Amino acid sequence: MKPIDTIIVGGGVIGSAIAYYMSARGMKVMLLERDRVGSQATIAAAGMLAAQAEITEAGPMFDFARASRALFPQLATDLRDLTGIDIGLKRKGLLRVAVTEADVIEIQRTLDFQKTAGEQAEWLSTEQVRYKEPSISSEILGAMLVEEDSQVDAPELCSAFAQAAAVLGAQIVEFTEVKSLLFAQRRISGVMTNVGAIYSDKVIIASGTWSGSLLAQAGLTCPIYPVKGECFSVLSHVPLVQSTIYSHGCYLVPKKGGRLVVGATTTSHSYNRKVSLGGIAQLLEASKQLIPGIVDTEWEKAWCGLRPQTLDGLPYLGAHPHWKGLYVAAGHYRNGILLSAMTGNLVADWAEGKIEKNLSLESYRVDRHDNVHCEKEGVPS
Ligand code: FAD
Ligand code: GLY
Numbered sequence: 498m499k500p501i502d503t504i505i506v507g508g509g510v511i512g513s514a515i516a517y518y519m520s521a522r523g524m525k526v527m528l529l530e531r532d533r534v535g536s537q538a539t540i541a542a543a544g545m546l547a548a549q550a551e552i553t554e555a556g557p558m559f560d561f562a563r564a565s566r567a568l569f570p571q572l573a574t575d576l577r578d579l580t581g582i583d584i585g586l587k588r589k590g591l592l593r594v595a596v597t598e599a600d601v602i603e604i605q606r607t608l609d610f611q612k613t614a615g616e617q618a619e620w621l622s623t624e625q626v627r628y629k630e631p632s633i634s635s636e637i638l639g640a641m642l643v644e645e646d647s648q649v650d651a652p653e654l655c656s657a658f659a660q661a662a663a664v665l666g667a668q669i670v671e672f673t674e675v676k677s678l679l680f681a682q683r684r685i686s687g688v689m690t691n692v693g694a695i696y697s698d699k700v701i702i703a704s705g706t707w708s709g710s711l712l713a714q715a716g717l718t719c720p721i722y723p724v725k726g727e728c729f730s731v732l733s734h735v736p737l738v739q740s741t742i743y744s745h746g747c748y749l750v751p752k753k754g755g756r757l758v759v760g761a762t763t764t765s766h767s768y769n770r771k772v773s774l775g776g777i778a779q780l781l782e783a784s785k786q787l788i789p790g791i792v793d794t795e796w797e798k799a800w801c802g803l804r805p806q807t808l809d810g811l812p813y814l815g816a817h818p819h820w821k822g823l824y825v826a827a828g829h830y831r832n833g834i835l836l837s838a839m840t841g842n843l844v845a846d847w848a849e850g851k852i853e854k855n856l857s858l859e860s861y862r863v864d865r866h867d868n869v870h871c872e873k874e875g876v877p878s
Contacts, residue, residue, distance in 0.1 A: 501527045501668070501697045503848060504688055506675045506706035508534035508586065510542075510651065510833055511826050513658035514841030515703055517576075522845050527697070528659065528667060531674035531692060535655035538705050538833065541726060541802020542651035543750045543760045544585070546835045549616055549643045550593045551742050552605045557860040558811060559614070562832060565839030570648065571837040572838055579664050582657035585650035585753060591741040592626060594633070594638040600745060606640045611643070618643050621679060631664035632737045632788050648741055648750055651834045658837070664822060674683065675704075678714050684821035685713030685715075701824045706805040708813075709825035715820050718866055719813045721828045723803035726765040728760035731794035738788065749791075756797065759784045767808070772799045806830045812860035825863045 503519060505512045508530025516528045516864055528534075545551070546569060548562035570607040573586040595601040604620075611618035619642050626640045649779045659669050679687040679694060687696035702708050733755045742749040750758040762776040770832050778798055807813065807828040826844055829836050846852065 498723040501525055501695070503527070503694060503699040503701060504529060504697045505701045505703055506688065507702070507827075508669065508671065509537055509703065509705050510655045510658065510837045511656050511663065511705070511829060511840055512701075512703035514837040515701055515826060515844045516656040516662035516667045516669065517665070517842035517844040519848055520551070520662040520667040522590060522849060524845070524848060526660070526662070526667045527695065528669050528670050529664070529675055529688070533671055534659045534669060535652055537654045538802040538804055540652050541800055542834045543748065543758045543767065544649045544651040544834055545646070545741055545743075545750060546648055546746065546814070547589070547591055547643075547646045547677060547741070547743065547832075548835060549618060550591050550646050551614070551643075551832060551835075553610065555610070555614065557858075558727055561839055562835055563616070565836050566647070568838040568842070569649065573649070575693050576654075576657040576661050579661040580657050582660065583651055584654045584657050586647060587649070587741045587751075588647040589645035589741070589751075590642055590644045591743055592621070592630065592633075592642055594640040594744040594787060595638040595741060596636075596744055598638070601790050604639075607639070612639075614876065615739050617645060630738050630740060630742070632790050633742070634789055635788060637787065641741070643738075646741065649834065650752065654834060654837070658841070675711065678711060678809065680715075680820060683819070684825040694809075698772045699736045699822045699848065701826060703826045704825060705829075706803045708805070712825060712863075715817055715823055717817060717825075717863060719863055720808050720826070720827060720866075721805050721813075722766050723768055724806045724830070725764040725769065725801055726761035726804055727772050727780070727799065727801040729777050729780060729799040730756055730758045730797040731791060732756055732797050733794040737790055737794070742787055744783070744787055747780050747787070749784060749788065757791070757794065759791075762801075763804075768803065770801060770803070770868055772801050772843070776801075807831070808866070810875065811860055812836070812840075814840065815858060815863045816847065818864045848851075
């Protein structure tokens with residue numbers, strides 16, 4: 498049996514994307530997930546690929562997000578060919594809707610920025626919005642239409658990444674928790690799990706909100722904290738909208754079978770995984786303002802997940818500055834589904850010794866908080 502090139506810790510969309518892209522390049526990877534693949538933040542996600550609607554200022558995230566969004570059409574085909582899974586890529590555009598005068602000003606500013614950046618986006622009047630989406634309230638003040646912002650089904654995307662990786666030779670190991678990192682001669686040598694040690698000279702930490710404690714063992718301070726998000730879904734025989742509707746207070750994402758996902762609340766530093774009635778009431782109120790007819794739909798379910806947020810809102814992407822072979826890909830906060838494809842590609846590039854020249858990776862450095870302690874007590878050197 499070929500030795501394992503790389504251990505990936507965490508089987509959310511980020512770890513699974515990395516497993517897929519590395520396997521596609523012929524590397525032998527083992528993904529370790531303490532629960533089921535995709536069972537944490539990933540399963541909660543609405544699946545928007547909202548590179549222009551959610552990232553509204555120039556900077557490395559905007560470039561990264563657009564580059565990642567561009568990979569999805571081909572990715573959808575490749576993953577279906579390998580696994581038979583349809584990731585539900587829907588390219589019906591996104592309407593960022595203004596409900597207040599303040600929204601109009603903010604969205605117009607975003608629109609100007611998008612045009613300066615060379616991206617497509619256009620302002621639609623209330624009448625134009627309602628011509629496109631008749632269920633939208635006549636009380637709204639207009640919207641920015643972004644044709645390129647699309648969406649996928651997040652749980653299917655993650656399953657497809659993991660299954661495609663397995664088809665290509667990866668070992669996907671569920672219910673196996675990494676307890677600690679193993680080091681030898683100034684490099685990583687593997688991980689200790691609840692079922693014993695597994696050795697490899699490359700380890701990638703992709704454990705979302707829970708990455709910080711493992712990285713602390715390598716003397717790295719990469720604070721990642723949970724931002725709880727609650728959602729609910731409803732069903733209707735005739736879909737209420739075709740496009741994704743995004744506004745202050747909530748977004749609505751139409752899925753197949755007349756399902757409509759309504760999200761999402763944001764509660765920082767909460768590990769509580771219970772859905773609150775207050776959270777759902779807040780979303781219902783906001784969604785009614787956008788689509789009054791939502792009150793006539795059938796209730797399906799509610800859920801929540803913990804978004805992995807960082808101190809400056811940017812993910813940690815890169816190599817540990819001292820421990821060779823240890824990499825991090827975590828902290829994708831609200832955009833992990835969108836950023837998964839590019840993150841997977843990027844990590845596969847590192848593993849092949851290539852450096853992605855077009856993206857400003859400096860901003861994502863894992864030691865950007867400048868507080869790395871290589872000789873940490875308890876870590877063998
Ligand atoms: P996770 O999915 O949390 O995966 C981390 C995995 O690591 C978990 O499965 C966990 O069990 C495992 N793990 C942790 N510790 C260990 C260990 N020691 N050993 C082994 N395994 C371990 N993003 C978008 O792009 N578009 C959206 O529309 C969108 N909507 C969202 C809506 C909501 C309500 C929420 C909560 C999030 C949304 N997001 C969205 C954000 C997106 O879900 C996250 O950014 C993404 O899922 C993060 O993926 P991840 O793999 O880093 O984390
Ligand atoms: N990106 C949507 C959310 O995190 O709720």
